[in-house]
Amino acid sequence: MTNRLLIDQAEHETRVALIEGDRVVDVVIERQAHRSAVGNIYLGKVSRVLPGMQAAFVGVGLGRNAFLHADDARVLPRARAAAERLSREAAEAAAASAAAAAAAAAAVTAALEPDEDAEEPEAVVAAPPVPNARARRLTIGDCVADGDQIMVQVTKDAVKGKGARLTANISLPGRHLVFTPFQGGVGVSRRIESEAERQRLHDIVQPLAEAGEGGFIVRTAAEGATPEELQADAQYLRTLWADLEASAARGGAPRPLHLDLDPLLRALRDQAQEGVAEILVDEPVAYERALVFARRFMPHLEDRIRLWDRPEALFEVFDVEEVIAEALQPRVRLPSGGFVVIDQTEALTAIDVNTGRFVGEADQEATVLHTNLEAAEVIAHQLRLRNLGGLIVIDFIDMERAENRQKLYDAFRAAMVGDRAATTVLPMSELGLVQMTRKRGRESLAQVLTEDCQACGGTGRVKSAETVAYEVMRAARRLLLRPRPGKVAARALTVMAAPEVAALLTEPRLGMVEAVAELTDAVLEVRADPALARDAFDLVERD
Structure with a gap:
């Protein structure tokens, strides 16, 4: 199976598609005017602390203030100082509790008569309760204060009026390693399957982590890397972190400290590692940039990068355009004739599975199982292709x-293994629903390529012509009957409406216009205006 990475570079847009075998599994589209900020590191300024939400708004220079939750702020200097203070207080409370308990037990023992048999003095007189000596959980007020200048990293782009999501728990990706300044230890990518290789990499990186603060995550790209390559990567990342700390210490928030790679180079770093045999770039300048980057940081990729100079469009030849168009549709057909309906809303993504025209050849249970197993594979693919994140409910x-x-649940879990995004899949509920979460970083494909329908206001539905016709008549009736001090009531009204609405208003069988005219003693004229949306209309009074 040949895997390909396609890069379609235009003047203001970069499109990247990953093809595994003959199937497009991942599409990333990024425009210069809407560059993703995920991975960027900023020196931000806390603009408002929200104790009720256990969060803070932080200005980082992205226009709208970004969102920092307390769980993502507990590595900040103010938070670390608070944690140390609370730990001391908890230790002092524990010591005081132990002393009080010992004193109470001694008092009970002393109060006993010499001939009394009391193996457990607590049974005679209960010792005072021991208070909870554990340090309380840090609140957002322990972590930040208004005006604080803090180093933060974007984990989620702004979406639909919501600011970007931030974390203070910085991570710095390199060629082979990811440096985590606030988390010690060594982790190895689960995509490296060989236990011997995992152990080898762990043994090499462990001393590198122990040589200073922080820890490392070994990336998939590190498979087969030499100790010298890993050591060089670790040294580079530690130096980068030291530079960031020095820059942040100079203040001047809000401002960027470190910007992640652009879409072209990020694709090479993050997506060209997964067994990609060929990287096709359709623009000469982008091709040269890719080669230069590969020679310096990823020399094993250099001979895989090729310029696509054929007259046919790259995405057309590999059917990526068709796949993108289909990914914007709610319905996805299954091989057997069933189908899946994907409904992405602001709160969650709901997915429904239907047998459609598939009736099977055995009993109903076998037919349903066959359809569900097909759907499990298709849904896993579509989640990745469409980049759907957040809460997902599958019916x-x-x-x-x-x-x-259980067979269906196991099959779906297996189908999700290839997804690079962090996912959590809960067992099937009694109602047959599978609830899951998928980490959302960048916008979904639909959010990048589409916008709310102007006709329906983003609801996905529009009012029927009949509904609008009745709204027109109610508005006309209110207008003609309203009091007009010093003026006589209007004697005529012109109604401008969409053609299908105008047709209903003038339908003799319904008698809408006639009923209002009789009630108001006015003349109504209806005109069809093709320029009006179905739910738009205009009323013009004439004396």
Whole structure:
């Protein structure tokens, strides 16, 4: 199976598609005017602390203030100082509790008569309760204060009026390693499957982590890397972190401290590692930039990068354009004839599975299981392709047998293994629903390529012509009957409406206009205006 990375570079837009075998599995589209900020590191300024939400708004220079939750702020200097103070207080409280308990036990023992048999004095007189000596959880007020200048990293782009999501728990990706300044130890990518290789890499990186503060995550790209390469990567990342700390110490928030790679180079760093045999770039300047980057940081990729100079469009030849168009549709067909409906809303993504025209050849349970198993594979693919994140609820077709439900759950979990995004899949509920979360970083494909419908206001539905016609008549009635001090009531009204609405208003069988005219003793004229949306209309009074 040949994996390809396609890079379509235009003047103000970069499109990247990853193809595994003959299937497009990942599409990233980024425009110069809306560059992703994920991974960027800023010196931000706390503009407002929100104790009720355990969060703070932080200005980082992205226009709208970004959002920092307390859980993502506990490595900041103010938070670390608070944690040390609370730990001391908890230790002092524990010591005081122990002393009080010992004193109470001694008092009980002394109060006993010499001939009394009391193996457990607590049974005679209870010792005072021991207070909870554990340090309380840090609040947002322990972590930041208004006006603080703090180093933060963007983990999620701004979406639909919501500011970007931040963390103070910085991570710096390199060629082979990810440096985590506030988290010690060594982790190895789960995509490296060989236990021997995992152990080898761990043994090499462990001393590098112990040589200073922080820790490292070994990336998939490190498979087969030499100790010298890993040491060089670790040294580079530690030096970069030291430079960032020095820059942040100079103040001047808000301002950027470190910007992540642009889409072209980021694709090489993050996506060209997964067994990609060929990297096709369709623009000469981008091709040269890719080569220069590969020679310096990823020399093993250099001979895989090729310029696409054929007259046919790169995305057309590999059917990526068709895949993108299909990914914007809610319905996805299954091989057997069933289908899946994907409904992305602001709160969650709901996915429904249907058998469609597939009736099967065995019993109903077998038919449903077959459809569900097909859907599990398709849904896993679509989540990645469409970059759907957040809360996702999947309504598979109900099955009676517990073993079939487990088989479906296991199949779906297996299908999600290839997803680079962090996912959590809960067991199927009693109602047959699978609830899951998928980490959301950048916008979904639909959010990048589409906008709210002007006709329906983003609801996905529009009012029927009949509904609008009745709204027009109610508005006309109110207008003609309203009091007009010093003036006589209007004698005529012109209604401007969309053609399908105007047709209903003038339909003799319905008698809408006639009813209002009789009630108001006015003349109504209806005109069709093709320029008006269905739910738009205008009323013009004439004396």
